[in-house]
Amino acid sequence: MLCFPREDKMKDHSLSAMIGEDRLFGGKADILEQTGEKTVFHLDCRDGDGTMVIYRVFPGIELIFNDFHAFHCAEAQTGGRDDILEINHCRSGRFECRLSGNFYGYLGEGDLSANIWSVQRISSGFPLGYYQGAEVFIRIETAQAALSGIWGGIGIDLRALKERIIGSRPCFMMRAAPRIGDIFDRLYDVEKNIRSGYFKVKILELLLFLSIAPLETNGEDRPYFPRAQVESVKRIRAELMEKLDQHITLADLAEKYGLSTTALKTCFKAIYGKPVYAWHREYRLYAAAQALRKTDRSIADIADSVGYENASKFSEAFRRQMGCRPLEYRRFPLPFAGFSGAAE
Template sequence: MHFDREAMGPNVSLICKDESCTVYQVNEDSGEGVMTAYDVFPGVYLLYNDFHMEKCFSEFKPDVDLFCIDHCREGRIEWEIVKNKFIYLEAGDLQMNNRKHHVCDFSFPLKHYHGITVGFYMEKAMKVLPHVLEGVPVDLAKIREKFCGDEHPFVMRAGEGVEHIFSELYTVPEHLRMSYFKIKVFELLLFLDALEVAQKSAERPYFYKTQVEKVKAIVRLLTDNLERHYTLKELSERFEFPLTSMKLCFKGVYGTSIYAYMKEYRMNAAALMLQKTNENVVSIANRVGYENPSKFAAAFQSVMGMCPAEYRKSVVRMDQYWQERSRQEAQ
């Protein structure tokens, strides 16, 4: 089974296909993604999603009735659930929808997203699944109605039940893959069937487009001026964004606080300078906003796992290793 080429959109191309697996590539100016789809049962597919990009416009227009369950393993995805309202799927979260409103912009605040989609072609899947494991009470229509009856996507917070089902799908041996997929599809459906509707209260909040745009503008300001430290009060006043709402929205979009986000960003920028330049550590510390070398070294160690000098030496050793290996292979 594979999606009609026109339904996927012009930025999606078919890379390869065999009896059980189809691989698609998504190309955007900000990066690329790969989607690897497996046919589990007639009308049921499992899709591995691996994206390395900032944003992607989806033109996916399915010509069949769908129910899709998305699990985020790593990264973060911004989803416009209805016009000008956004939710965020983060590591461990589960999201369910019918793909009727899938033509929209998707953003990846951390510039990458990895996860799995389990999809059902409703008409075909409802005919097949009851006969695969007779006696197993799986009512696909009932499950979709319970979580997506209002046609809005539903996001479930990360939890042990979801983690148990999906964690092994990322490491299953190739020779067991298809048999394992079949078992996991039923395990997922039974889990959702048994889940109390009251637990939907854990659904993530949404944020308005105006809020999201302000948060992204804050990030652009901060990352373009690494030498400057802005207080939360300054940012709140500059962007006319109430302090509490600003902090909540920033964490909703990026999954962490402004301080933690910028600390990691600064240290990754410093790591790149240590790799690519011969600048001394004090100069690099100043360029990323640290006048005190000791505080910079402590911050770098907390993010990168080693002090700046050790990091630079490790990069040099790695370069030497690859140069030597290339020399040996050339002989």
């Protein structure tokens, strides 16, 4: 029989309590809703805001759904705790984390990461201006005691799991994998009447999977990038956004900013999720769509301003992206497909 321990018999050291008592975000979080099942927080960010919906699943284990619309976010003051394990899954957008030593790591759509709170994060942000994802917060000792009463512990040793996936690394990252996607994707839209039990089952499935599955990264390294390189790539992106009517080669950009073309391409894709040219082509069309919606400039003028030699080529490129010609879009504008987070 599956028997879940009662949480009300244990002292409350939950994430929701720490946030509610202003121990993590320094007064930048407000409670929007609080019930026996969940706590909803609103976070004030420097250039936007976000919500965190926190469910208590087991004693010592909480499930958090994050939804942010900002480029920067308040960094939690974790206090160097090595008894807290945090597992994150990115549903959409991208997450940027600057670690001590001035290195950056990135989490993309479908990716999973894990870290302990003793890892010092200097800053965090969302390079695309938005982020949605789920997080599993585990207070290891409390959670281990709770899980030991479920089917004889069902083989989950959280201390061993921490060593297995973290080891001596500052953070573990796994590329998008079908099994991880299957576990997390079903968490986002669960009927209320089964939510509590369903969350328990899926969290146990995740912990068992991470305890026994090969921890491959699907053949790709997940590198950390030095601060100087990241800042150079962000300046390159800003230049590309300003010079939409110009065709600048990667070789010229790399030389100007002191990077190799390989480093430029690798770092740019890690930050923004797309190759440089693909991103630039899409941003040019995004800027054109904005001009079509907000101005009465001619199609030819807009095409020229975003680097197209003639209106015909521009019209075809716009149709491939949006599914309609520029004139049709001007009459009936739709949300721009596949592009968000235009500028910081």
